[in-house]
Amino acid sequence: MDYAAVFQALPGAILLITPELVIADANEALLRRAGRERGQLIGRFLFEVFPDNPDDPDASGTRNLRASLERVVASGAPDTMALQRYDVEAPGRPGVFEERYWSPVNAPVLDADGRVQLIVHRVEEVTETVRAGAGDRVGDRERMAAELYTRAQELQEVNERLRQANDWEREVVLALQEAMLPAPQPVGHHRAAVRYHPAVGALNVCGDWYDLAELPGDRMAVAVGDVVGNGLAAACVMGQLRSALSAAARVVAGPARALEVLGIYARSVDGAESTTAVQAFIDWTTHTIAYSSAGHPPPALLHPDGTVELLDRATDPPLGARPEHVERPEARVTFGDDAVLALYTDGLIERRREDIDVGLGRLADALTRHRGADAEALADALLAELLPPGGATDDAALVIIRL
Structure with a gap:
């Protein structure tokens, strides 16, 4: 089975991240949702590519995500994050951030000695659901x-x-x-x-x-x-x-x-x-x-x-x-x-x-x-x-x- 092809075909947005928090790979769904080209991601420090919104003094996306990834590296166990607001820089508009909400899960890939060699970072975007809920809590x-x-x-x-x-x-x-x-x-x-x-x-x-x-x-x-x-x-x-x-x-x-x-x-x-x-x-x-x-x-x-x-x-x-x-x-x-x-x-x-x-x-x-x-x-x-x-x-x- 061609697992590389499976990885690219998965509908969920997924990043592969090294223990040093460098992006090793990204599937097509992640690239579409983030509005990025592969060359803009691979080999770069995660939070250099996806920084916090500098215009939001309460932004906590990078802090929360870093803490979760570090827990995975330290424990060798998966870590599920609470619903996160993590704004993303608009494609082709440097410095302009769009309000986005994500549901992330981080899971380790271990080597033969039980050490974390990669982190699977999977996110589901729930921006529209959150906005709908904020407008009408009972909801349609x-x-x-x-x-x-x-x-x-x-x-x-x-x-x-x-x-x-x-x-x-x-x-x-x-x-x-x-x-x-x-x-x-x-x-x-x-x-x-x-x-x-x-x-x-x-x-x-x-x-x-x-x-x-x-x-x-x-x-x-x-x-x-x-x-x-x-x-x-x-x-x-x-x-x-x-x-x-x-x-x-x-x-x-x-x-x-x-x-x-x-x-x-x-x-x-x-x-x-x-x-x-x-x-x-x-x-x-x-x-x-x-x-x-x-x-x-x-x-x-x-x-x-x-x-x-x-x-x-x-x-x-x-x-x-x-x-x-x-x-x-x-x-x-x-x-x-x-x-x-x-x-x-x-x-x-x-x-x-x-x-x-x-x-x-x-x-x-x-x-x-x-x-x-x-x-x-x-x-x-x-x-x-x-x-x-x-x-x-x-x-x-x-x-x-x-x-």
Whole structure:
């Protein structure tokens, strides 16, 4: 397989950057979005080519991006950045900067000794979505879904090629999975633990996903979802739906609205039928969680006294289950200091020939017994206790947030 050709054909804008932050390569999508020629980029220091807007005293794009890239070099782990405003110099108009917004992910390419030899810098431009959201926070859901669909068309063409591949090199598969399910960074001053456990024989790629995003005020959006099936085909659909829901959650009024946008968009994505997802908005100022579910197992709220409450009062059918758009339900629950919220996919709790309530009971019992553990230790304990010893036949994703 000609990976250089694949790199140039990818619809996502991608730079390859050395640990010294020198641009090693750029694909065609990046050149188009940046309005640059290849000779203007290759071999040059990243922030010489893409400086901050000198007319904006609050510009923080270069500072934030440099910090993320340095984290990747130091840790050897992927780093997902929050939505960034990073103005770009207008093509052919030196000194004139255009207001632009980006959603970046930085992932390392390691050598045989585990050292970072390159950084894959992938960005999705969301300028128009952000502007639409700023003008109308509730938003026109149909219009937003159409915009997301347009940006995904080229990606779907590449996905068809990926579905035909049966034997990707393992390093490429792992890099794909890490790019689509990056390790979360602190959201505000809050931390979350996430885990992804592939099904036996799934080559570490699946249709399960998680996503966390900082919202205005002391708030966080957190979601998990599950595409039917596993392997590259499900992973390609998962990547599209995760990006769409993440973008929608940042600009709509609540979790039900976010799932409505996702449902409209999913109608145009082959393979998205029957996908389940749950979206929650956590507000530490009011100590409330607003949530909505599209056919997904209920999040579990562990209260400080050890009782576990299943958040199941706003559950609707999975994506694509209804022929027409219907507004989704939304519910709200309060929480106390040091409570724990757990979101997960069905691979964590479901077993063949067993009622789902048995698995939910196991989850509640494990949460109660380990309620004193921090988020990372609690996530490890749940996987160790709830997954079958011989390996799960379904993928499992887990998010733990200590409130």
